Amino acid sequence: MDRTRNRLLACLGPMDLALLAHQWRRTTLDHGAVLQEQDAPVEHVYFPLSGAVSLLAVMRGGEGVETAIVGREGAVGLFADFGPWRACDRAVVQAPGIADVVSLPQLRSAANQSEALRRTLLRYKETVSAQAQQAAACNALHSVEERTARWLLQLSDRIEHNELPVTQDTLSQMLGVRRTTVTLVAQKLQHDGLIRYRRGRIIITDRAALQALACECYATSRRRTEAPFEEADLLRTSA
């Protein structure tokens, strides 16, 4: 699979990619694998070519809520610049896939040599923090049905598929609500014809209705995630 399947890497010119040419390692993203642990030092940056990774804020008791989700439009393990480079979230593979990995020191040294690389990575970092802000507001202000719809749509956007490898247990963890609550909400969505679920899978059957149910946060986050790529396209076509 071509490395530029990752949309951040696709934004880079040949010169920038050449800075990292021999540093890559390809890895599989296995369902449930932890790519980085909260508060632990970060050594690698993952650029997914497929699949999706959830970023979770984890409490001492072990409970965590998702703050952002990363697919092939982004990367896991990026830092603006200043150390210490410790993860502020746990990164868990939500949907299996493939990623290209580079060590953080190597990426930093390449970024120090290229303004374009630095700008692309920082621009993405901003959309992740925007996602986290939106998630915080959403968790506080919106109903569990709206949030369920938003989350399913966001994951589906990342993996570009309507069939999601998600159990109700996962859904309950990501949304920070009880399993019974998720069971009742998911059954209601199924009765209304929006989704179908069977063991370990949720299939979106009526995307338009699910979008109508989701809170505004879905559209807001999507717009913000897409904006840097649209700007990059504009730059490319005007150049």
Next chain:
Amino acid sequence: MAVYHFNLRDGGAGIADTEGTELPSIDAAKAHATEVARELMRRKEPTKRTWRLDVIDGDGTPMFELPFAKVDPTLDHLAPDLRELVERLSESKRSLSETIFSSESLVLGIRAVDARRKGKPYIAARLGRRVDSLKRALGG
């Protein structure tokens, strides 16, 4: 430990909790029901406080009912008599809405049976549930 099912009465066809949850005691089940009710109605209290959880054990024996209005935190500022009034109204509203829903389902069911007899097309499902059986429409 025992299994409890938290069935939702939402003023329509309702939703059965097919999964069930294992809990140590009836008090734990009551606490769980309270949390689930609050999670389900959060930020939509004005419309969802009419809902109710009917809790049954693994054999289907009714254990207790929890009207959402009883644990609606947005009603906490009301004087006790006023709150009781809101709780009673919520219960009546849900019950009325369920009666309307089941009457409509009954009519659809009768039409479906009649249409099938004549070999004509008919509405086979409503909100994901089949309506072409009169027994089902009658709540059987």
